Amino acid sequence: MKYVEFNVENNKIEFINSVFGIESVLLNGKTVSKKFSFSGFKHNLNLNSENFILKSKYKQFDKREIQLELLKNGETIEKQIVRADKKQIIYWMLIGTGLGIGAYKLLNLLVETLN
Template sequence: MKYAEFNIDSNKIEFLNSVFGIESVLLNGKRISKKFSFSGITHEIKLHARNLILESKYKQFDNKEIKLELKENGVLLKKQFVKIDKKQRFFWFLIAIGLGIALYKLTNLLLEYLYQ
């Protein structure tokens, strides 16, 4: 799912994020970075002689948006805020519930084993 687009000179940088937390960065339609992220990550972009950084930041229980910052040599060039897809939020909610139940059951089994 495409979330954001930055135009630098005559180049297009696109940020995509899947339901499973895989972030991709495309430069003029070609994938240049693909990483897993739960709360944000840094993508390095080589644009001719320029070294750019695209940082994604996501706070799970905050305002439900991804903050994207495009930087060059530590200087902020552009910033965007994009809303998280409702399907993605629901998917992670289900995973959290499933992990909570599994951890609860595992803890109970461990305690039963220890106190036999």
């Protein structure tokens, strides 16, 4: 899912976050950074010999939003806030429920084996 697009000097920087927490940063359509993140990450990229950082911060338990900040040579040039996709929240709830049920069954099996 594409969340945000930044335009810098006729270049397009895109931030994409998958349902499973894989963050990707594209520069003019080419992937320049790809990381797994549960709560946010710093993505470094180089554009015309200048250093850029795209920082993401995901507040999944608070406002359910993703805060994105684009920095150029250490200074903020643009900030954007995007609401998290409802599908992503549902997937994580299902995964958490499944893990909880699995852990419960595993612990019960372990207790029965020990008795």
